[in-house]
Amino acid sequence: MNTAPAGDGAQPGEVYVTVADSGAVFPAVIEDERWNGFARPRFSRAAAEAVVAWLTDCHGAIAAAFDGEAVAITETAADRAERIEPGADGRYPIGAGAWEWELTTPAADVAAEQTLLAGAYRLAPEAGEVLVKINATGSDPGFPAQVDPVSGWSRSGTPRFRPDVAVVVVAWLNACGRQYPGATVAYWEDSTIMLLDPLAAIQDGYMPTQVVLEADGRYAIGADFEWERAKS
Known part of the structure; x- marks a missing residue:
């Protein structure tokens, strides 16, 4: 079952996204254009913090942390690092165009x-x-x-x-x-x-x-x- 989304739910213009089979749900705005059929999300600071916490807790192959205003993500097995700066809208395109983000619903009772x-x-x-x-x-x-x-x-x-x-x-x-x-x-x-x-x-x-x-x-x-x- 999907876990509860970060924050108090989606803000106007946001939808809910999840990485396939992860169970974690986050609110985000998404680009119109898909990447191989997958969504390309941009997260608010609060949602980005939740994504970082999820990666830290649940994803042994990826290490993530905030480095100032940027999100630093390291693929430990490949020894590959990436810094994701917030865009002009203050949002973070974490995994956009690289991870299998799917549209989903918030957790149901x-x-x-x-x-x-x-x-x-x-x-x-x-x-x-x-x-x-x-x-x-x-x-x-x-x-x-x-x-x-x-x-x-x-x-x-x-x-x-x-x-x-x-x-x-x-x-x-x-x-x-x-x-x-x-x-x-x-x-x-x-x-x-x-x-x-x-x-x-x-x-x-x-x-x-x-x-x-x-x-x-x-x-x-x-x-x-x-x-x-x-x-x-």
């Missing part, structure tokens, strides 16, 4: 999400709502939603969920992501839902999709998901 999902079948449609679902596992719950007339790829129209249902939809997406690596996952940034497609994330310019709370108090989640109407 799996137990809390499982509790939400356990009650998903008790969600009932209110006036003007229908039940919608994605047939991902064969035993997926239906979620009450209003349906927009513009459907995208959906067979039921783009569903619009009230906040108490949107929380469960996010938990369900993450459960599917744990079961099916490569599936779209989600996380919260304040009141905004961030949708992350790991397969699309290797493309230049990709950023997670932001789903904001709209004026009617609902979230329109997954315009390009294959939602279908579920039986009541």
Whole structure:
């Protein structure tokens, strides 16, 4: 499982990155252009300090420390050293264009999400709502939603969920992501839902999709998901 990100979470314009299979997560801004499909992050000073601490604690092949304002990284086996100075924006491009940084989500509270999902079948449609679902596992719950007339790829129209249902939809997406690596996952940034497609994330310019709370108090989640109407 991913460990908690450094600091208090991503700042505006930041996403979360991890080195493949490391379990460590850090907020960063990323360049539009990928390196062999991997992100090229630039870290704030606080996040760079967390990266240095992680390298020091967990990566025996690399030694890292701050040397004044620069980050000094030494590959011990190759006896190769690098100094990474902060850019004009004060950020550090640690491993950018050299390490396998991937976009990821902050650590999820799996137990809390499982509790939400356990009650998903008790969600009932209110006036003007229908039940919608994605047939991902064969035993997926239906979620009450209003349906927009513009459907995208959906067979039921783009569903619009009230906040108490949107929380469960996010938990369900993450459960599917744990079961099916490569599936779209989600996380919260304040009141905004961030949708992350790991397969699309290797493309230049990709950023997670932001789903904001709209004026009617609902979230329109997954315009390009294959939602279908579920039986009541």
